[in-house]
Amino acid sequence: MIQQLILIAYQLIVLLVLAATVRAALRRENSSTFQIMAVVLAIPLALRLLMIK
Amino acid sequence: MKLREWWHDKFRRGLILLAGAAVIATVSGRAFVAQRTPFPVRRGPGVTEVWRLSDFLPRLRDTRGDTDVFVLTGRKPGGTVLVLGGTHANEPAGHVAAVVLVENVIMEAGRLLVIPTANASGFSAGDPQEASPPAFSIAAADGVRWFRYGGRGSAVTDQWPDPDIYLHHPSGQTLSGSQTRNMNRAYPGRPDGNFTEQCAFAVTEIVRREKVDLVIDLHEASPEYPVINTIVAHERAMPLAVAVTMNMELRGIKIGLEASPSNLRGLSHRELGDHTPALAVLMETPNAAEGRIRGRTTPELIVTGRDKMYVRAARAGRLFVSYDENGHPLEQERVLRHLVGIEEFMKAFSEENPQRPIAATHYPEQAVIQQSGLRRYLRP
Numbered sequence: 001m002i003q004q005l006i007l008i009a010y011q012l013i014v015l016l017v018l019a020a021t022v023r024a025a026l027r028r029e030n031s032s033t034f035q036i037m038a039v040v041l042a043i044p045l046a047l048r049l050l051m052i053k
Numbered sequence: 054m055k056l057r058e059w060w061h062d063k064f065r066r067g068l069i070l071l072a073g074a075a076v077i078a079t080v081s082g083r084a085f086v087a088q089r090t091p092f093p094v095r096r097g098p099g100v101t102e103v104w105r106l107s108d109f110l111p112r113l114r115d116t117r118g119d120t121d122v123f124v125l126t127g128r129k130p131g132g133t134v135l136v137l138g139g140t141h142a143n144e145p146a147g148h149v150a151a152v153v154l155v156e157n158v159i160m161e162a163g164r165l166l167v168i169p170t171a172n173a174s175g176f177s178a179g180d181p182q183e184a185s186p187p188a189f190s191i192a193a194a195d196g197v198r199w200f201r202y203g204g205r206g207s208a209v210t211d212q213w214p215d216p217d218i219y220l221h222h223p224s225g226q227t228l229s230g231s232q233t234r235n236m237n238r239a240y241p242g243r244p245d246g247n248f249t250e251q252c253a254f255a256v257t258e259i260v261r262r263e264k265v266d267l268v269i270d271l272h273e274a275s276p277e278y279p280v281i282n283t284i285v286a287h288e289r290a291m292p293l294a295v296a297v298t299m300n301m302e303l304r305g306i307k308i309g310l311e312a313s314p315s316n317l318r319g320l321s322h323r324e325l326g327d328h329t330p331a332l333a334v335l336m337e338t339p340n341a342a343e344g345r346i347r348g349r350t351t352p353e354l355i356v357t358g359r360d361k362m363y364v365r366a367a368r369a370g371r372l373f374v375s376y377d378e379n380g381h382p383l384e385q386e387r388v389l390r391h392l393v394g395i396e397e398f399m400k401a402f403s404e405e406n407p408q409r410p411i412a413a414t415h416y417p418e419q420a421v422i423q424q425s426g427l428r429r430y431l432r433p
Contacts, residue, residue, distance in 0.1 A: 022071060025071055026067040027063070027064075032063070035066070039070040039071055039073075042071060046074070047078050050078070050082040051085065051086070
């Protein structure tokens with residue numbers, strides 16, 4: 001039970017960070033360099049979310 | 054001009070770039086997850102039961118550590134031998150030889166237990182930074198059979214993080230932290246240990262509960278590794294291993310013999326020999342695909358062992374095995390060495406223990422494999 005709760009918490013954290021990354025990539029106020037970095041960071045975060053069992 | 058203006062809008066540009074990122078993540082993610090599909094093992098005519106590793110440690114159920122245990126029971130009572138393939142998923146001669154046994158052998162006396170993928174988790178992903186192919190294929194009786202090529206240890210998605218230092222239980226010996234996922238450093242294992250220790254414990258439980266007489270752990274090693282083309286035997290198994298070595302040499306199969314070092318802990322031949330009544334041995338063959346000197350790791354390298362850099366290394370005297378342009382083929386040499394070794398171990402055990410024979414029929418023939426590989430012995 002605790003293991004499942006930890007798993008859910010971890011998935012939510014990764015999802016939160018991915019959401020923040022996506023938001024950063026879409027904000028007009030951020031520089032182009034920042035935007036590119038956010039897009040690149042989104043890839044491993046999305047993969048991590050996919051691979052969490 | 055309109056396109057450039059459109060592109061300069063960061064929000065729209067972000068959407069396009071994120072869409073591209075989603076495509077990359079989807080394609081690569083699907084390829085990664087596809088590695089979790091196990092390779093096929095056909096149930097041969099000699100298989101009388103199929104257990105699961107979780108039958109011996111229930112907490113492994115529904116995890117990637119759970120795997121099939123094939124049971125081949127003879128008509129007559131006798132001894133029990135356990136063959137472990139796939140302890141290291143990047144040592145294909147082990148799991149291919151195990152599959153050949155499952156799909157062909159019919160036991161006459163005694164019992165043969167076969168686990169083709171002892172560390173099933175290791176087959177779900179390659180080792181990071183190795184760039185290994187996820188699979189390779191061999192010609193079969195009617196078509197092609199594919200096998201998984203994985204990593205040396207349990208996948209990092211099943212057990213993470215690695216500690217800085219791995220403390221072996223129960224000896225307390227310290228090893229590099231990455232060895233915590235190496236099943237052949239986890240024996241005898243423990244039921245409440247880490248994922249890999251649990252898998253090792255389940256195998257140890259099979260040996261104990263099923264009163265296994267003989268354990269044969271199939272491995273490969275890089276050509277620059279000194280323990281290669283060798284049987285490593287626990288001291289109680291040494292008389293048997295001596296007989297097997299001589300018989301293999303008489304059959305034209307070069308094989309060395311090493312004693313299991315008592316100060317290197319966690320290995321199957323050491324711990325299963327110490328913690329169970331079974332005779333424990335391990336067999337090694339050369340595998341360039343896991344070596345450090347190799348060039349690009351391709352399915353062809355896995356199957357043929359042909360590598361230019363290893364030929365150069367051999368000429369420079371850096372290897373512990375001879376190496377030329379012919380390489381070391383998986384079918385005609387490496388799997389064959391394992392199969393002949395297992396056959397000789399069963400014969401030698403039966404001679405030493407006539408009241409507990411282990412005898413098989415329909416055993417793959419050395420001459421056939423040397424001539425035409427495993428084609429005849431891999432079911433379509």
